[in-house]
Amino acid sequence: SKITEEQDVVIIGGGPGGYVAAIKAAQLGLKVTCVDKRGSFGGTCLNVGCIPSKALLHTTHMYHTAMHEFPKYGIESPKSPPNLKKIMAHKRSAVTSLTKGIEYLFKKNKVSYIKGTATINSANEIDVVPLKKSEDGGGTIKTKNIVIATGSDYITFPWLPVDEEVIVSSTGALSLSQVPKKMIVIGGGVIGLELGTVWKRLGAEVTVVELLNNIGGTLDLEVARELKKQLSRQKMKFLMPAKVTNVTVENKIASVEVQTCCKNPKKMKLEADCVLVSVGRKPYYEGLGLEKIGVQINNDRRINVNDHLQTNIPNIYAIGDVIHGPMLAHKAEEEGVAVVERIADPNKSIILNHKLIPGVVYTDPEVASVGCSEEQLKGAGVEYKVGKFPYMANSRAKAVGDFKGFVKIISHRKTGELLGAHIIGPNASEAIHELALGMNLNCTDRDIGEMCHAHPTLSEAIKEAAMDGYFKAIHL
Ligand code: FAD
Numbered sequence: 270s271k272i273t274e275e276q277d278v279v280i281i282g283g284g285p286g287g288y289v290a291a292i293k294a295a296q297l298g299l300k301v302t303c304v305d306k307r308g309s310f311g312g313t314c315l316n317v318g319c320i321p322s323k324a325l326l327h328t329t330h331m332y333h334t335a336m337h338e339f340p341k342y343g344i345e346s347p348k349s350p351p352n353l354k355k356i357m358a359h360k361r362s363a364v365t366s367l368t369k370g371i372e373y374l375f376k377k378n379k380v381s382y383i384k385g386t387a388t389i390n391s392a393n394e395i396d397v398v399p400l401k402k403s404e405d406g407g408g409t410i411k412t413k414n415i416v417i418a419t420g421s422d423y424i425t426f427p428w429l430p431v432d433e434e435v436i437v438s439s440t441g442a443l444s445l446s447q448v449p450k451k452m453i454v455i456g457g458g459v460i461g462l463e464l465g466t467v468w469k470r471l472g473a474e475v476t477v478v479e480l481l482n483n484i485g486g487t488l489d490l491e492v493a494r495e496l497k498k499q500l501s502r503q504k505m506k507f508l509m510p511a512k513v514t515n516v517t518v519e520n521k522i523a524s525v526e527v528q529t530c531c532k533n534p535k536k537m538k539l540e541a542d543c544v545l546v547s548v549g550r551k552p553y554y555e556g557l558g559l560e561k562i563g564v565q566i567n568n569d570r571r572i573n574v575n576d577h578l579q580t581n582i583p584n585i586y587a588i589g590d591v592i593h594g595p596m597l598a599h600k601a602e603e604e605g606v607a608v609v610e611r612i613a614d615p616n617k618s619i620i621l622n623h624k625l626i627p628g629v630v631y632t633d634p635e636v637a638s639v640g641c642s643e644e645q646l647k648g649a650g651v652e653y654k655v656g657k658f659p660y661m662a663n664s665r666a667k668a669v670g671d672f673k674g675f676v677k678i679i680s681h682r683k684t685g686e687l688l689g690a691h692i693i694g695p696n697a698s699e700a701i702h703e704l705a706l707g708m709n710l711n712c713t714d715r716d717i718g719e720m721c722h723a724h725p726t727l728s729e730a731i732k733e734a735a736m737d738g739y740f741k742a743i744h745l
């Protein structure tokens with residue numbers, strides 16, 4: 270029914286930032302409404318981001334392993350081609366069960382929610398147009414506080430409109446109806462590498478065109494180089510540093526002009542039946558009415574907030590991809606919790622350590638990192654030391670036959686305090702949290718190295734890398 274009662278907080282956007290904030294607000298006893306215009310909750314992450322991409326990465330990893338790795342273990346490999354329809358059906362069912370799960374959690378926690386578009390009318394009023402006329406909840410909602418959690422959208426070039434068929438954003442690349450013969454990926458960042466991997470494993474010839482000299486954006490350089498080496502072994506091709514200068518499409522075939530970025534630039538023309546544009550994402554707040562009420566935007570187009578996640582209008586807050594920091598689901602979630610704790614208790618100060626947000630690339634091998642890269646520390650003039658251990662020398666990795674990559678732990682040269690940790694290798698996404706916890710608790714490399722780790726586990730590589738930092742590893 271129509272929301273007539275004044276709310277303590279209205280949250281605009283039901284992504285990982287918004288839906289988590291809504292549940293936490295209700296748990297803290299606030300009257301809360303969450304509005305999302307997508308038609309299902311969970312935002313980019315659950316609908317067209319983290320979850321569908323990880324579903325496809327997992328399925329295609331199994332397929333690739335069955336086709337190419339099983340024989341090495343003495344298991345005959347199945348030879349049937351992948352059934353893309355079933356692969357997509359699995360992806361959809363993972364997404365649907367999770368998005369429905371959020372509605373269940375909303376009901377359980379007594380969050381009122383509306384599937385509709387919100388506009389900020391004034392600092393205390395939100396106008397909502399429901400997605401379907403038949404749906405409840407439209408009209409103006411009065412509220413004490415507003416949280417903007419409207420997320421982000423893909424970036425493309427003005428001359429390269431996305432049609433989600435031949436020229437695709439990540440959303441199109443998560444739902445292709447057939448495996449492309451040739452795919453060109455513009456941008457060797459997280460999306461390009463993950464979704465490039467998916468289609469490469471299913472049989473596409475994938476070429477990544479990256480502007481910089483390294484892939485993976487802000488990854489530690491040594492790790493980025495190892496990742497490129499491993500992906501190249503999987504026959505992913507890289508053109509870098511290079512840029513795409515023009516694309517034309519005829520009869521569903523894209524003709525892609527590429528120019529290398531060096532002293533004597535070379536031009537080339539490539540053909541592809543699919544071009545993935547993955548050159549970054551931009552904050553999204555179209556039609557929200559921010560100009561009208563005067564919410565300040567930074568030069569990088571993110572919404573300006575202070576340490577309390579407050580915009581320049583004190584009862585309007587913003588979290589997640591629309592504000593500064595890495596565009597990651599778990600970062601948005603932490604901010605979602607912090608912001609409503611602050612709204613519930615204005616004396617509570619927000620404790621968010623942006624330096625300790627782990628980042629993961631779900632390729633094979635996986636890459637996970639937390640804290641500083643070597644390059645960042647060099648730039649800041651911090652004295653550091655590095656402890657390293659390769660999975661090649663880890664007994665569990667050898668036993669399971671997956672021993673690509675290494676653990677790299679960077680700590681302060683004098684005190685041993687952990688400053689950064691980078692894992693490229695099996696299960697890196699899960700393993701990183703031991704080191705993230707260590708950093709949160711101000712541990713030293715010795716604290717990690719002297720802790721008993723179960724044998725045989727991949728985690729022993731972390732212990733040994735730590736030992737290498739302050740003395741010597743045993744198994745190297
Ligand atoms: P969003 O999830 O973008 O949610 C914002 C919501 O607000 C949307 O549903 C939108 O419909 C709604 N909205 C916008 N305007 C209005 C309005 N006016 N009225 C009502 N509703 C509105 N991050 C990770 O941490 N791990 C990953 O593995 C990962 N994989 C990704 C893979 C892909 C392909 C992509 C694209 C992203 C991935 N991300 C990943 C990033 C992650 O999805 C985002 O960081 C995260 O979703 C941001 O959360 P958010 O709540 O800020 O915004």
Ligand code: NAI
Pocket residue numbers: 455456457458459460461463478479480481484485486511512513546547548549550595596597628629630631
């Ligand atoms: P990104 O910022 O990670 O990478 C973009 C890449 O494109 C960079 O390497 C950049 O140098 C390159 N680039 C920029 N302009 C270019 C040009 N003209 N030609 C060629 N290359 C160019 O952005 P991406 O991959 O689009 O992802 C967006 C965001 O989504 C990420 O920042 C990340 O926060 C989030 N994400 C996170 C994932 C995860 O956590 N596993 C997975 C997917 C997305």
